[in-house]
Amino acid sequence: MDKDSRQAHATRYWKANLRIVAVLLLIWFAVSFGAGILLREWLDQFRLGGFGLGFWFAQQGSIYVFVVLIFVYVYLMNRLDAKYRFDG
Known part of the structure; x- marks a missing residue:
């Protein structure tokens, strides 16, 4: 590959990476802010471990979701690396 095509290849890879990060952060924000703050009162009608679900x-919950999202990110980045042949 010449320098320009390598640069374009790397740019597409980086944009795909940023899309993955943006989606995962949006999910985490929705869970932590949405479920923990905005929908807390409605979710508190359901119980989990003796506590309201919003609480x-x-x-x-947002911590658990964050840990799961880390594993999802690793999985998606491994696929992206293989797609763009950056997996070594």
């Missing part, structure tokens, strides 16, 4: 999301 649980504010205290525990």
Whole structure:
């Protein structure tokens, strides 16, 4: 590959990476802010471990979702690396 096509290839890879990060951060924001703050009162009608679901999301759920999103990010980035042949 010449320098210009390598640069274009790397730019497409980086844009795809940024899309993945943006979507995952949006999911985390929706869970932590939406479920933990905006929808807390409505979610509190459901119980999880003796606590209202809204309270649980504010205290525990968003952390669990964040950890799951880390694994999802690793999986998606491995696929992206293979697609753009940056997997070594």
